[in-house]
Amino acid sequence: MDGRILTALGNDGRRSYAEVGNEVGLSTAAVHERVKKMLERGVIRRFSISVDPDSVGLGFTAFVAIRNDGGAHCREVAPRLREMTAVQELHSVAGEYDFLAKIRTHHARELEAVLYQIKSIPGVARTTSTVVLNTEFEDQPLRPIAA
Amino acid sequence: MDGRILTALGNDGRRSYAEVGNEVGLSTAAVHERVKKMLERGVIRRFSISVDPDSVGLGFTAFVAIRNDGGAHCREVAPRLREMTAVQELHSVAGEYDFLAKIRTHHARELEAVLYQIKSIPGVARTTSTVVLNTEFEDQPLRPIAA
DNA sequence: TGTGAAATTGATCCACA
């Protein structure tokens, strides 16, 4: 039941609880109760809006793989990357590289500046960038009851 | 001004227009007007909720690079990937591979099934997977006025 | 956990600067 509520809200977080309740067969108050509990449990992290990156000038996307050296500074790499507004996602990954970062900038030239900034972080050995030509889709709402 | 409204709403899409207006120095009605226009222009794509993937059992993430063969089926690859619920993002990229997909499944074993599905799409030549060990952060709200 | 109804708060509309 919670899964169906998340799906209903995921597609449009503004949909009223009455409408959602109608869809899943619960009263307004019951939906409210469940949403409140999911917020408490951390299932719902926050309500948000989906902004079109192009519209705000952030039309350039790249994935940057980052390799650490073996030094003592490795623990500090992630916090430093978190401070950079261009870094929208950061994953610790298995394989040849240690991190995979999703970067969004205004244009290609700005990526160069971001890469210099990343390379200047103590502990970073090298980076490899994959430039996005076109984002087919993203923002796909999480479907809890995946097939 | 719109940028500040997006930032205020991006951190919590449920924040009231009165509160947002207070923050940016506008009346409730003015914020409402601007949000309406941003919805019309497509700057705001939709209101949504941020769901914690682990909480709904989708605790396994991987990035899969996909290489097309040169055949006639290449145009059909993206639409087919869009239909797969496990594929949360799909980017057309420059370099050795043609697509980069963000995949979310319940566990590693399920990724295997997803990979078989992807490899069975006509036009797909080969894939390379990068397994996520830990997501440091994602869901970073878009900061329109990036430094 | 659920319900329906009451109370409260917020979104939306309007006349006007």
Place this chain on the structure above:
DNA sequence: TGTGGATCAATTTCACA
């Protein structure tokens, strides 16, 4: 494009099954 006030619709609370 903005404002303040009226109206309408939503969330939130409550007594109770």
